[in-house]
Amino acid sequence: MAKDIVNAWEDGRKLFARAAGLNPDRDRKREALVCLGEAVAEKRLRYTPPFTEFLRIQLQYIPLFFWAAQGFLVLGVFLFFWRFSGRGADFWAYLRCGSVAATWLGVLCHGMLGRHFFSGMSELEQSCYINLSQMWIIRMLLCNGMDILFLTVIGGWIAADTETPAGCVMTYLLVPFVLSDVCCLLAVNMSRSGKNRFALAALAVAMALIALCFSAVPELYDAACLWVWIAVLVTAALVFAWQIRSCYYKMIRGDIICLN
């Protein structure tokens, strides 16, 4: 037996397997279990859904109008691209369509998110035990994630059909998208009533016109100007990130955006 133990030191697993016989005293264990049993009895279990369920709930409560408008837009763009695809595809036609779609995607997304900023929404949501900021962030991630995915697909399509570098095409599409996001979030922030729908509709028209004007000047899309596009994109993305952060904190405080 003593020899067994000595040998056990040479092999960690055997050593610890023998030591695993270290058991708590039965009475002390019983006492501990009784005490823990009391803690279990006093415990009030709160239901906290996992992230996937949060996502499912958020998807469920996103208004039907948003899905319909988004679907219509995506379908329209794909139909347009499909029609022009393969027969001497024109880069400018693609770019115009893609840029306008990018601005409208931003408008649609913020049209839906802006509903959280209506007067009285905060009280309503808090009384329904909904975490407003969490909801807003999840929806923001969901919408922008879907939009960026869609822009990547059409960016890839344009790049493949016109033999333009995919990075350049993505930059040209992301600039109107992020700028539209910045403007829409600003508009939504400024108007906390149902009227912000009109502001967003006006913005949609204005942003689309600006995108069309830009795409009518081919010189702006020269390789030499690419760094300007990248600079605009980075700046706009930083401004947008700052806006989201500031909105989030305003919502957490609940004193500026939401409350009457």
Added chain:
Amino acid sequence: MDERQWIRAIRRGEKQYLQDIIEKYYDDIFRFCAFWTGSREDAYDLAQETFLKFIRYVENYRSHSLKGYLLTIAMNLCRDHMTRNNRRRQYESSMEEMEEKGIAEETFAGREETPEEAALEAELSGRLMRELSRLPCEQREALLFHYLHDMKYREIARLTGVPAATVKSRVRQGMEKLRKSLKKEDFLDG
């Protein structure tokens, strides 16, 4: 019923499964705390505290392995315990206390062994506890997770937040130190 079903049932509000989990893992957690701290007395308190924390935060449980989650709580509590106390002094006094009381009967209670075998195993455990307590806590944790709880390097790495290669080297160095210190005590001469 497996662990995932237990946790799902708990999330649905069936509290009785909490008690089942505690009963299933109490001995493992007690043993971990005893070897970590080198004190049975502290191990009772720390095991209890581990389960109280688990009960308090059970809704936030998202881990893959329930035992790994409980061991992480126990490890953090043991680390806090060490910072609160002068580890070595307390350990040595507890060892003396344990040796005086004659731990063989109570430590291995319930096992079908002769008193001589029980005494030898108790001696082994006592020495192991003492030698472990002299190791740096990272090496001690790695040894306990790997050998006592039969966990893979990758799992230990996930729990402790260090690369698996670091865990492997901690286990190797820890084991080496254990062997050296036991040879120094002439225990290996049998």
